[in-house]
Amino acid sequence: MHLGEWMLLEGWTDDALAAKLGRDRTHINKLRHGVAEPSMKLAGVIVKLSCGQVAYADLRKGPKRLGQPSKTDRPFGAPFTPPADQD
Secondary structure (H helix, E strand, O other), X not given: OOHHHHHHHHOXXXXXXXXXXXXXXXXXXXXXXXXXXXXXXXXXXXHHHOXXXXXXXXXXXXXXXXXXXXXXXXXXXXXXXXXXXXX
16 A cells, blocks of 8 residues: 555645654655655665555555656666656
8 A cells, every 4th residue: 555545545734744753744755656665774764654555665665757667667776767768
């Protein structure tokens, strides 16, 4: 289950979860929308808090943005190459 789904199911707001985790609300919002990835330590805290309903894999793999590959779609350090225009 993704973080946003779990938050909705459990009634957590960005503000409430941020206070519980000691993080900024904007950081929680970025995690919820898959824009940012948590550190392994923070991911572990979220997995424990959710009693395993949110898994590590769900936190480390956000949705693709604007058709671009995610960080995990290319080897570490490899430059981003935009897809060729298809006519």
